[in-house]
Amino acid sequence: MNSKDIIDLDRSNLSFAVEVSTEPGGENIFRCFACGTCTAGCPIARTDSRFQPSAIIRMVILGLREQVLWHDAIWLCAGCYTCQERCPQGVNIADLMMALRNIATREGYAPEPYHVQLNLLLEKGCLYEIDDFDNKKRVKADLPEIHIDARELRILQEKLLEELD
Amino acid sequence: MKRALFLGCTVPVRARNYEMAARQTAALLGIEFIDIPGFTCCGFPVKSNAYTFSQMMSLRNLALAEEKDLEIVVLCSACTSMLAEANHKFRKSAQYRDHVNALLRKINRSYSGTVRIKHFSRMLLEDVGIDTLRKHITFDLGNISLMPHYGCHYLKPSEIHGEFDSPEDPKTLDMLIEVTGAKTVDMMGRKHCCGGALLASDNRLTYRLAAEKLHMASTSNADALCLVCPFCGVVYDDNQKLIENELEQIYQIPVLYYPQILGLAFGLDPKHLGFKLNKVKTKTFLSKLYGDMADE
Numbered sequence: 537m538n539s540k541d542i543i544d545l546d547r548s549n550l551s552f553a554v555e556v557s558t559e560p561g562g563e564n565i566f567r568c569f570a571c572g573t574c575t576a577g578c579p580i581a582r583t584d585s586r587f588q589p590s591a592i593i594r595m596v597i598l599g600l601r602e603q604v605l606w607h608d609a610i611w612l613c614a615g616c617y618t619c620q621e622r623c624p625q626g627v628n629i630a631d632l633m634m635a636l637r638n639i640a641t642r643e644g645y646a647p648e649p650y651h652v653q654l655n656l657l658l659e660k661g662c663l664y665e666i667d668d669f670d671n672k673k674r675v676k677a678d679l680p681e682i683h684i685d686a687r688e689l690r691i692l693q694e695k696l697l698e699e700l701d
Numbered sequence: 702m703k704r705a706l707f708l709g710c711t712v713p714v715r716a717r718n719y720e721m722a723a724r725q726t727a728a729l730l731g732i733e734f735i736d737i738p739g740f741t742c743c744g745f746p747v748k749s750n751a752y753t754f755s756q757m758m759s760l761r762n763l764a765l766a767e768e769k770d771l772e773i774v775v776l777c778s779a780c781t782s783m784l785a786e787a788n789h790k791f792r793k794s795a796q797y798r799d800h801v802n803a804l805l806r807k808i809n810r811s812y813s814g815t816v817r818i819k820h821f822s823r824m825l826l827e828d829v830g831i832d833t834l835r836k837h838i839t840f841d842l843g844n845i846s847l848m849p850h851y852g853c854h855y856l857k858p859s860e861i862h863g864e865f866d867s868p869e870d871p872k873t874l875d876m877l878i879e880v881t882g883a884k885t886v887d888m889m890g891r892k893h894c895c896g897g898a899l900l901a902s903d904n905r906l907t908y909r910l911a912a913e914k915l916h917m918a919s920t921s922n923a924d925a926l927c928l929v930c931p932f933c934g935v936v937y938d939d940n941q942k943l944i945e946n947e948l949e950q951i952y953q954i955p956v957l958y959y960p961q962i963l964g965l966a967f968g969l970d971p972k973h974l975g976f977k978l979n980k981v982k983t984k985t986f987l988s989k990l991y992g993d994m995a996d997e
Contacts, residue, residue: 560752560753561752579893579894579896579910580896580899580906580910583906583909583910584906584909611749611902611903612899612903612906613898614853614894614896614897614898614899614910615853615898616853616857616894617853617854617857617858617868618853618857618892618894620857620858621857621858621859621868621869628858630858634748634749634752635752637749637750638749638750638751638752641749641750641751646749646750647902649901649902650747650749650750650902651750653746653747653750653901654747654750654751654754657741657742657744657746657747657758661741661742662709662710662741662742663710663711663742663746664710664711664714664715666713666714670713670714673717674713674717677717677721677975677978678721678973679713679717679720679721679724680736682708682713682736683738684740684741685739685741686741688739688761688808688810689741689758689761691807691808692754692757692758692761692804692807692808693751693754695804695807696753696754696757696804
């Protein structure tokens with residue numbers, strides 16, 4: 537990500553930004569005028585130099601498709617929306633990171649925990665299964681039992697996948 | 702006042718103290734919570750890798766509330782913003798509405814976009830009102846100080862929350878705390894992100910981010926952090942010990958959910974407000990209010 541090599545535009549994919557702009561959340565990417573307000577206020581950029589939202593936007597516009605999609609950086613956004621609130625150009629930056637992650641997922645680059653979460657939701661309907669033991673604890677705390685059924689979610693996901701084919 | 706209570710994933714398993722206190726305080730205020738059995742996760746956890754599906758998860762939950770003609774009240778800030786965002790997008794585009802309903806028909810459901818979604822704290826302010834809260838207060842919390850933690854999704858993205866509170870200079874949680882008589886500690890970092898979204902993929906980054914806030918709280922005169930989101934609670938309360946180990950620091954800051962504070966001010970027993978479920982012990986905090994008689 538922080539390579540000091542000169543960017544070889546002959547090897548860049550200039551249609552990448554157009555691709556991103558058609559993904560939900562990526563619509564406003566071309567509005568960016570590179571002011572850096574996003575990175576200046578980013579709590580993650582302050583904590584970890586691997587993540588700089590302004591750099592990622594520039595890389596997308598320069599067509600560095602693989603470098604963006606393969607790198608850890610897009611997965612470090614905490615989704616706090618600080619940048620999105622402050623962007624003077626209305627680039628929905630947190631949503632844009634989400635768009636990049638969805639493209640990366642389709643290319644097979646999503647970190648393992650995300651697959652695990654999706655499978656859990658399709659199987660259980662929630663992230664933390666509520667079993668008899670949990671329900672006993674809930675009843676003891678005078679809280680109602682919870683039984684979640686994920687059947688309808690599996691049907692919705694199946695129909696969405698059919699649409700993609 | 703009837704509302705569908707949306708619990709999401711975290712509250713019923715990892716923040717039962719929050720849920721207990723919310724149900725207790727709501728009952729005292731005459732709010733009737735309806736538990737809808739078909740509710741699932743809001744979809745937020747898979748927004749990054751299955752965006753369209755995540756939106757459908759939210760919209761299906763909204764369809765269930767609409768079937769019962771109920772507004773939704775939410776305890777989790779991430780669920781609040783997820784459901785509100787899906788609703789916002791649904792209302793904006795006729796083409797999208799048709800697509801969503803074509804999918805919902807496959808599970809014999811439909812949605813027309815009528816459901817309103819509010820965070821419980823927002824409901825207390827807007828639908829119950831500060832004056833009504835004040836009338837129920839029987840126990841003065843005047844000798845405690847709290848550091849409000851707004852977190853992110855309670856306020857942002859502001860576009861989907863409408864006219865509520867300023868994401869840059871928020872006041873609503875301070876107002877809710879002050880009506881109980883407790884003092885608020887006003888300092889930088891009240892809007893900090895807990896980093897919870899990265900806990901599964903890069904927990905050390907979460908710890909470093911969370912440590913900033915815990916450090917501020919422990920070096921201020923705050924007796925506790927005051928939260929409105931269960932995932933912030935997972936980070937600051939459940940993980941506080943691990944953060945202390947990682948950063949080689951000691952904070953020992955109690956982490957309380959706002960309804961626990963409100964419940965104390967209503968004169969409710971801490972036992973019924975889930976104080977025993979708090980991970981960072983609250984004995985010192987409670988003895989400041991009740992003297993050494995407090996057994997937790």
